[in-house]
Amino acid sequence: MDVEALRTFVAVAEAGQFQAAADALGISQQAVSKRIATLERHLAVTLLVRTPRGSRPSRDGQVLLPHARKVVAAVEQAERSVRPGGRPLRIDVLHRRIAPARAVHRFYRARPGTALDVVTLSDENAAQAAQAVLEGTVDASFRALPVDQVPAGISAERLLNAPLELLVGPGHPFADAPWVRPADLAGHRIWIPGIRPGTEWAAFYRALSGAFGLSIDALGPHFGDDALMDALADSDSSATLVGRGDRYRWPRSHALRRIPLRRPTPVYPHLLLSRTGDRHPVLTALRDQLRTSGPRLPDDAWVPDGLDH
Known part of the structure; x- marks a missing residue:
């Protein structure tokens, strides 16, 4: 499973909009859409429901979201641990x-x-x-x-x-x-x-x-x-x-x-x-x-x- 796709899914779920997630991640809205589509194909489920006011997690998305947050947090912690100054x-x-x-x-x-x-x-x-x-x-x-x-x-x-x-x-x-x-x-x-x-x-x-x-x-x-x-x-x-x-x-x-x-x-x-x-x-x-x-x-x-x- 692509960690960046999971990170993007979490960003959209929390921001409620693809453009807001794109701004937070520093990528284009098109890249956000592509990552979400790839993740949905990989899992064979719909993760986000589009609404007139933005996007919200589907039922499957709600189930995945806490696990995705844990994976993203673990990856970020691992990255910090080996960055210069991240450890003694x-x-x-x-x-x-x-x-x-x-x-x-x-x-x-x-x-x-x-x-x-x-x-x-x-x-x-x-x-x-x-x-x-x-x-x-x-x-x-x-x-x-x-x-x-x-x-x-x-x-x-x-x-x-x-x-x-x-x-x-x-x-x-x-x-x-x-x-x-x-x-x-x-x-x-x-x-x-x-x-x-x-x-x-x-x-x-x-x-x-x-x-x-x-x-x-x-x-x-x-x-x-x-x-x-x-x-x-x-x-x-x-x-x-x-x-x-x-x-x-x-x-x-x-x-x-x-x-x-x-x-x-x-x-x-x-x-x-x-x-x-x-x-x-x-x-x-x-x-x-x-x-x-x-x-x-x-x-x-x-x-x-x-x-x-």
Whole structure:
């Protein structure tokens, strides 16, 4: 059954005149007549009775009318649900402690009530996250994806840069340093448990290690951030790397220190991946805010080759 014919039938039944229905639908009176005639032939009944004052539903038309209204309403609801802005923007922030989640939270605080669905595809690598965007599982994702690996149909824009910092306990040799050069970390144990092979962050830290001669230890089970904070507080040799602004908490007695890295400043580059041509208004607003108010890239920033979009 033709939904547009049903919509036209409802319009005529409610307006009482073919011309009034045509005006409401933005079509010609001739088109209205043609749609009604087609519907009546399909159902093999007369739906409208012509009178000197217009048209009214026949007995069969009266029976059909409530069902037609429900069908038209359901179709309109379905159309609204997938129009840009008709549903919440579903966005992957990878991890709720790090820069993308913080940036999206700032965006939401600036626009309370914005329709957002924030998820973390932490078990997916960058290629898998990009595929999820292509398939529509999510609308957007923050990932460090090399430019030559961005698939067709995906737009990627580097909108969020996370400078790295050294996180150490109070007994570490760098605990009181105002800042540290990456090269100064050579020979010191940098412990980042939980790095999984094949992920974009594994590739980033491999490039970082090679560029500055660092020893990054990913061995051992990862018992969570709290356990990592406990281990750093008790160690005078272990350190880890975190993004500036990443949200980690620890007991005050741990006295952990965040030490900036400079000359150069290693930066983890988060690209915003979205389907090419996606016009969701929340995505547009988020992209605009990150362009205008995102953290400024340090003058001495270091980013691995292929990620310096």
